[in-house]
Amino acid sequence: MDTGIDYSHSDLAESIWNNSGETGVDSNGQDKRSNQIDDDANGYVDDWRGWDFFNNDNDPFDDHGHGTHVAGIIGAMGNNSLDITGIAWQSSLVGLKFLSEYGYGDASDAAEAIVYATTIGAKITNNSWGSSSFTQVLYDAILFNKAHGDYLLRLPEIVVEILIFMVFIHLVSISTTLFQ
Numbered sequence: 688m689d690t691g692i693d694y695s696h697s698d699l700a701e702s703i704w705n706n707s708g709e710t711g712v713d714s715n716g717q718d719k720r721s722n723q724i725d726d727d728a729n730g731y732v733d734d735w736r737g738w739d740f741f742n743n744d745n746d747p748f749d750d751h752g753h754g755t756h757v758a759g760i761i762g763a764m765g766n767n768s769l770d771i772t773g774i775a776w777q778s779s780l781v782g783l784k785f786l787s788e789y790g791y792g793d794a795s796d797a798a799e800a801i802v803y804a805t806t807i808g809a810k811i812t813n814n815s816w817g818s819s820s821f822t823q824v825l826y827d828a829i830l831f832n833k834a835h836g837d838y839l840l841r842l843p844e845i846v847v848e849i850l851i852f853m854v855f856i857h858l859v860s861i862s863t864t865l866f867q
C-alpha cells in the first residue's frame with residue numbers, strides 16, 4: 688500500500704500478483720483484463736493486477752518511486768543476478784496505490800485499499816506511510832481486517848524474516864571484513 692509498483696521492473700515482474708477473476712477470456716471471447724466488465728464482481732472493473740485508489744483506475748503503476756523501492760526491499764527476486772534480493776522474495780506482490788505522484792493521499796483511499804487487501808486474502812500489507820490524525824474510516828478498515836483474521840502485520844512471520852535478513856547482513860559484513 689503505497690505509491691504503486693513498477694510491475695515492469697525486471698527484479699519484480701515475476702512476483703506481481705494476478706487476479707484470477709479478471710484474467711482469461713469472458714463468454715464473448717474478450718480479454719477479462721480489458722473488457723470493462725467487473726468479472727469477479729468485487730466492485731473494481733478490470734482490476735487484474737491491483738488497483739489505483741488515488742486515480743480510481745486499474746493501473747497501479749508507480750509514478751513516484753517509493754512504492755517500488757519498498758516493494759523491492761520486500762520482494763525483489765533472489766538468485767537471478769539482478770539488483771537486490773528481497774527479505775521475502777518468494778512473496779506475491781500486489782500494488783495498491785493510494786498515494787499520489789507527490790506521495791500524499793487520503794485516509795479514505797487507504798481504508799479502501801485495506802479492505803481490498805483483506806478481500807483478496809493478502810497476508811501482509813506494507814504500510815510505509817503515516818498520518819498525525821485519527822480517522823474513523825481508517826480505523827473501521829483496520830477493524831474489518833482484524834475481523835477477517837488477517838492482521839495487517841503478522842508479527843511472528845515478520846520477525847522471522849527480519850532475523851534472517853539480519854543474519855544475512857551479518858554474514859555479508861563478516862565476509863567483507865575477511866576479504867578486506
Ligand SMILES: [Ca+2]
Nearest residue numbers: 725727729731
Ligand atoms: Ca473486478
Ligand SMILES: [Ca+2]
Nearest residue numbers: 719724726733
Ligand atoms: Ca474485466
Ligand SMILES: [Ca+2]
Nearest residue numbers: 739742744746
Ligand atoms: Ca493509475
Ligand SMILES: [Ca+2]
Nearest residue numbers: 764769770771
Ligand atoms: Ca534480484
